[in-house]
Amino acid sequence: MRASLIQIAVNPDETVDARRRRAAALVRDESASDLVVLPELWPVGAFAYEAFATDAEPLRGPTYEAMAAAAADARVWLHAGSFVERDGDALYNTALIFSPDGELARTYRKIHRFGFDQGEAVLMSAGGELAVAPCPELPFGLATCYDLRFPELFRGLVDAGAAAFVVPAGWPARRREHWSLLARARAVENQAYVLACGTAGTHAGVEQAGHSVVVDPWGEVLGEAGRGEEVLVVDLDPARVATTREQFPALKDRVLGITAPVRPGTGGR
Numbered sequence: 001m002r003a004s005l006i007q008i009a010v011n012p013d014e015t016v017d018a019r020r021r022r023a024a025a026l027v028r029d030e031s032a033s034d035l036v037v038l039p040e041l042w043p044v045g046a047f048a049y050e051a052f053a054t055d056a057e058p059l060r061g062p063t064y065e066a067m068a069a070a071a072a073d074a075r076v077w078l079h080a081g082s083f084v085e086r087d088g089d090a091l092y093n094t095a096l097i098f099s100p101d102g103e104l105a106r107t108y109r110k111i112h113r114f115g116f117d118q119g120e121a122v123l124m125s126a127g128g129e130l131a132v133a134p135c136p137e138l139p140f141g142l143a144t145c146y147d148l149r150f151p152e153l154f155r156g157l158v159d160a161g162a163a164a165f166v167v168p169a170g171w172p173a174r175r176r177e178h179w180s181l182l183a184r185a186r187a188v189e190n191q192a193y194v195l196a197c198g199t200a201g202t203h204a205g206v207e208q209a210g211h212s213v214v215v216d217p218w219g220e221v222l223g224e225a226g227r228g229e230e231v232l233v234v235d236l237d238p239a240r241v242a243t244t245r246e247q248f249p250a251l252k253d254r255v256l257g258i259t260a261p262v263r264p265g266t267g268g269r
């Protein structure tokens with residue numbers, strides 16, 4: 001199975017429409033792959049807060065239309081990254097996943113919003129549902145950018161049948177080491193592939209980390225991009241998930257329900 005991660009640049013000198021056309025052409029170019037991935041909020045930019053409301057789209061808006069057509073033309077599974085979805089008065093950071101016939105296979109609304117008390121955390125509403133894309137060769141769980149810091153989400157996706165995680169992001173260059181480390185950690189602890197697709201360029205004054213990466217279920221980095229716009233193409237063996245989980249069955253040793261409160265001063269005993 002071959003995957004292409006399109007680390008598209010989001011720069012302010014390109015309109016959303018132009019970038020949408022360019023992204024669709026880049027997806028069509030990857031017709032030799034089985035799975036193609038775009039990053040988080042690439043139409044507007046993950047930090048372009050002032051554009052969230054003005055450039056928000058309904059679920060089946062221009063980004064949906066362009067990506068559905070590109071997936072069908074390329075005959076690929078397409079994780080089309082995420083866009084700003086407007087649903088009534090609410091905005092969501094919503095990922096779209098298409099099957100190779102261009103049908104919408106899954107959506108995922110980002111659960112952990114980034115920004116603490118500003119930006120996405122106040123402008124967007126949170127999703128509340130885990131989602132696994134039903135790609136027959138490699139069912140992949142969905143998580144977006146800041147979600148990567150929350151391992152319990154990934155455990156939930158494993159329990160829902162994920163053999164891989166696809167993580168689109170607009171991760172800042174300043175915390176690039178966290179990105180690389182957490183991608184490997186999520187792969188190792190869950191014995192699953194991680195396909196983490198970041199953004200290139202600088203928008204809203206935030207330089208993007210790039211460094212999209214594909215990690216196998218043993219934690220080995222199969223491929224890593226640089227900082228600029230790039231398409232990272234990696235071959236995966238989906239059978240490695242089952243063999244890793246069989247040969248080193250750590251997931252079977254999970255002890256559930258160990259979140260009981262520890263009273264201060266007892267040393268946990």
Ligand SMILES: O=C(O)CCC(=O)C(=O)O
Nearest residue numbers: 046114145146170171175
């Ligand atoms: O967690 C981080 O350091 C970056 C997260 C982020 O940029 C996002 O979720 O948009």
